[in-house]
Amino acid sequence: xxxxxxxxxxxxxxxxxxxxxxxxxxxxxxxxxxxxxxxxxxxxxxxxxxxxxxxxxxxxxxxxxxxxxxxxxxxxxxxxxxxxxxxxxxxxxxxxxxxxxxxxxxxxxxx
Amino acid sequence: xxxxxxxxxxxxxxxxxxxxxxxxxxxxxxxxxxxxxxxxxxxxxxxxxxxxxxxxxxxxxxxxxxxxxxxxxxxxxxxxxxxxxxxxxxxxxxxxxxxxxxxxxxxxxxxxxxx
Numbered sequence: 001x002x003x004x005x006x007x008x009x010x011x012x013x014x015x016x017x018x019x020x021x022x023x024x025x026x027x028x029x030x031x032x033x034x035x036x037x038x039x040x041x042x043x044x045x046x047x048x049x050x051x052x053x054x055x056x057x058x059x060x061x062x063x064x065x066x067x068x069x070x071x072x073x074x075x076x077x078x079x080x081x082x083x084x085x086x087x088x089x090x091x092x093x094x095x096x097x098x099x100x101x102x103x104x105x106x107x108x109x110x111x
Numbered sequence: 112x113x114x115x116x117x118x119x120x121x122x123x124x125x126x127x128x129x130x131x132x133x134x135x136x137x138x139x140x141x142x143x144x145x146x147x148x149x150x151x152x153x154x155x156x157x158x159x160x161x162x163x164x165x166x167x168x169x170x171x172x173x174x175x176x177x178x179x180x181x182x183x184x185x186x187x188x189x190x191x192x193x194x195x196x197x198x199x200x201x202x203x204x205x206x207x208x209x210x211x212x213x214x215x216x217x218x219x220x221x222x223x224x225x226x
Contacts, residue, residue: 031212043155043200043216056210091154095212098143098162098204104154 002026006092006103013110016081021106023075023092031095032075034067036060036088037105043091049075082110113138113210117201117217124191124224132186132220134175134201142203144168144177144184145214149198158186158199191224198222 005024013019025032034046047057047067054067066078075094079086087110092103118133136144146158146168159168164179173188184201201217 033213035214042218043202043214045213045215048213056213093214098160098212100145100157100204100214102147102155 002101004092004094004101004103006090006106008106009104010107011109013082013108015084015110019079019082019108021077021079021090021092021108023077023103024073025075025092025094026096026101027073029094029096029101031055032067032069033093033095033100034077035091035093035102037091038085038088046077046090079108082108084110086110113142113203113205113215115201115203115215115217117199117220120219121221121223124222126193126224126226127190128224130186130188130191130195130222132199132201132222134184134186134217136182136184136201136203138182138203138205138215140206142206144175145202145204146173146175146184146186147200147202147216149200149219151197155200191222193224193226196222196224 007022032049037043047061048055064080068076089105089107091105114137116135143162145160147155148158159170161168161177167176175184175186198219200219202214205213
């Protein structure tokens with residue numbers, strides 16, 4: 001069964017550093033998403049991406065965040081200057097119709 | 112906007128007990144409804160879904176019925192196992208406007224099943 005692959009599974013970074021979280025969505029899916037889950041809390045929408053541009057972003061997704069699909073297969077989330085409160089599990093997902101497939105997540109720890 | 116409300120957890124049960132996790136929603140249009148499960152240290156897995164009113168989603172002994180009149184999608188299982196211990200998320204998918212396709216999650220319910 002096709003999978004969404006996320007790397008790394010765990011990343012520790014110092015406050016103020018830039019991080020890039022990587023995802024390989026399912027190849028025939030057209031819609032791509034990033035969600036995050038702060039420890040013990042609900043899963044929150046960050047951004048959706050379609051046709052090489054952002055289609056919607058949440059209020060969490062401020063100027064410190066960006067997404068890119070640089071080569072037609074990878075889908076990345078960049079946080080320019082990490083803050084302690086960015087510590088969370090970040091999930092990538094791709095969708096065809098209403099069929100979502102989530103990656104296993106990247107646990108980001110900002111110290 | 113859309114919202115999903117789940118019963119407060121955590122829920123602790125003995126093996127073979129009956130499980131109900133309540134979920135209600137507010138949405139415009141006719142959303143599809145989902146239950147996702149997250150096992151310790153893992154990502155989100157789709158457990159079951161229902162796409163229209165009165166549909167029943169089922170998987171691995173779990174069931175949930177899309178009730179439009181009560182805007183609910185309660186999760187049930189007749190006999191839980193220790194291996195069902197996980198966090199369960201109710202969710203809906205937006206079906207209109209610029210938010211089409213966005214998932215809105217409930218706050219999650221931690222289920223612990225003891226032998």
